[in-house]
Amino acid sequence: xxxxxxxxxxxxxxxxxxxxxxxxxxxxxxxxxxxxxxxxxxxxxxxxxxxxxxxxxxxxxxxxxxxxxxxxxxxxxxxxxxxxxxxxxxxxxxxxxxxxxxxxxxxxxxxxxxxxxxxxxxxxxxxxxxxxxxxxxxxxxxxxxxxxxxxxxxxxxxxxxxxxxxxxxxxxxxxxxxxxxxxxxxxxxxxxxxxxxxxxxxxxxxxxxxxxxxxxxxxxxxxxxxxxxxxxxxxxxxxxxxxxxxxxxxxxxxxxxxxxxxxxxxxxxxxxxxxxxxxxxxxxxxxxxxxxxxxxxxxxxxxxxxxxxxxxxxxxxxxxxxxxxxxxxxxxxxxxxxxxxxxxxxxxxxxxxxxxxxxxxxxxxxxxxxxxxxxxxxxxxxxxxxxxxxxxxxxxxxxxxxxxxxxxxxxxxxxxxxxxxxxxxxxxxxxxxxxxxxxxxxxxxxxxxxxxxxxxxxxxxxxxxxxxxxxxxxxxxxxxxxxx
Numbered sequence: 001x002x003x004x005x006x007x008x009x010x011x012x013x014x015x016x017x018x019x020x021x022x023x024x025x026x027x028x029x030x031x032x033x034x035x036x037x038x039x040x041x042x043x044x045x046x047x048x049x050x051x052x053x054x055x056x057x058x059x060x061x062x063x064x065x066x067x068x069x070x071x072x073x074x075x076x077x078x079x080x081x082x083x084x085x086x087x088x089x090x091x092x093x094x095x096x097x098x099x100x101x102x103x104x105x106x107x108x109x110x111x112x113x114x115x116x117x118x119x120x121x122x123x124x125x126x127x128x129x130x131x132x133x134x135x136x137x138x139x140x141x142x143x144x145x146x147x148x149x150x151x152x153x154x155x156x157x158x159x160x161x162x163x164x165x166x167x168x169x170x171x172x173x174x175x176x177x178x179x180x181x182x183x184x185x186x187x188x189x190x191x192x193x194x195x196x197x198x199x200x201x202x203x204x205x206x207x208x209x210x211x212x213x214x215x216x217x218x219x220x221x222x223x224x225x226x227x228x229x230x231x232x233x234x235x236x237x238x239x240x241x242x243x244x245x246x247x248x249x250x251x252x253x254x255x256x257x258x259x260x261x262x263x264x265x266x267x268x269x270x271x272x273x274x275x276x277x278x279x280x281x282x283x284x285x286x287x288x289x290x291x292x293x294x295x296x297x298x299x300x301x302x303x304x305x306x307x308x309x310x311x312x313x314x315x316x317x318x319x320x321x322x323x324x325x326x327x328x329x330x331x332x333x334x335x336x337x338x339x340x341x342x343x344x345x346x347x348x349x350x351x352x353x354x355x356x357x358x359x360x361x362x363x364x365x366x367x368x369x370x371x372x373x374x375x376x377x378x379x380x381x382x383x384x385x386x387x388x389x390x391x392x393x394x395x396x397x398x399x400x401x402x403x404x405x406x407x408x409x410x411x412x413x414x415x416x417x418x419x420x421x422x423x424x425x426x427x428x429x430x431x432x433x434x435x436x437x438x439x440x441x442x443x444x445x446x447x448x449x450x451x452x453x454x455x456x457x458x459x460x461x462x463x464x465x466x467x468x469x470x471x472x473x474x475x476x477x478x479x480x481x482x483x484x
Contacts, residue, residue: 003060013050027125098453107133109467112221112436138218138349221319251347319436351434
């Protein structure tokens, strides 16, 4: 029934085996020979697995249906995470499979919640692999697959709808989906090169610049240092990070349209982007004032630098930290975690429910208030001067209902497993929204390494839910999906 999806999964596995060449190159240059063998063996095993699966399914070729697309997207994230975790399991000292899988899932979903300690002492190739996975996963592995599907004789519309974040999934910017996907990856690559060079100019080594470029563009937040950006305490490096985190929090589709139209109007006229900028600026101002009032910093320049970096980092779901902001007044870390739930734009590499959904929800609430006073008024929800179709509003409301239910349900599982309320709730919020650090035991000064295997598997599932926007995952648990 689903053999065509497995046939494409085989090709994806074989293509993914090439990713292991990146850490292998770093291991060859800087690490011990034993590590080179791990990376080579991991890549070979991934290639062999894909080839064997291809032999078993190569005759099953047809246009992918909606169910094929949803199943394939889920399989890609679950299976590729397992293969990504293998080298971590064999190279990181005293790591269990649950921790290795959690780390790989956090990397591929660009969450940035780490279960590892002693990052500074890890081999360079291991840190490179963790961060490189975030570069791949940031924009979405499946968008890359959509770009090459025509070469395989298969259509990619169903995959595009299953993978693309945000409610407006039927929007096309070119006549062919594959052309759109290739355009997105081209923009992504150009931005990544610029970010790499900027980090190097600001004072990072080439290795650190590459790793932090990966986790900045993917809005993942992994670092090669336990102190994250506090390792450098550099205004220039933090400035580079803020610029590219802000850019990556905006839809890459918009950059693609800007290039095609040779006009900035697609950016300046977009309601979601304008709201995104306004929320960031207002939040920075509020947090700066809060830090000054509570005397966390002695002068406004230091307070502005700290607030701007952490607001942009957490709001875009990157999760970098330059200091332990959990020690700030309690409203500050709560505000930062709250911003990560909705600020990043649909079509960006960020997580959360996306700014466009929040805008639509606010408009819908305002519409209902107007209808209470004027029951017969015609007051449709609009976005960008156009009326939003009822089907889109229904999907947004349905998404938010499931989002709330999933957050509460997963939090309850962690509470039953023995976690305290602050740690459990913040860990679920941080993973479902792909933010990274939470509060309590999993705050910016701690990590997820102290959680037991059950808790790690719950949060791994939460990261998958968040990355694939809940419905794409939960549809697999309905009886109708598996019925012929």
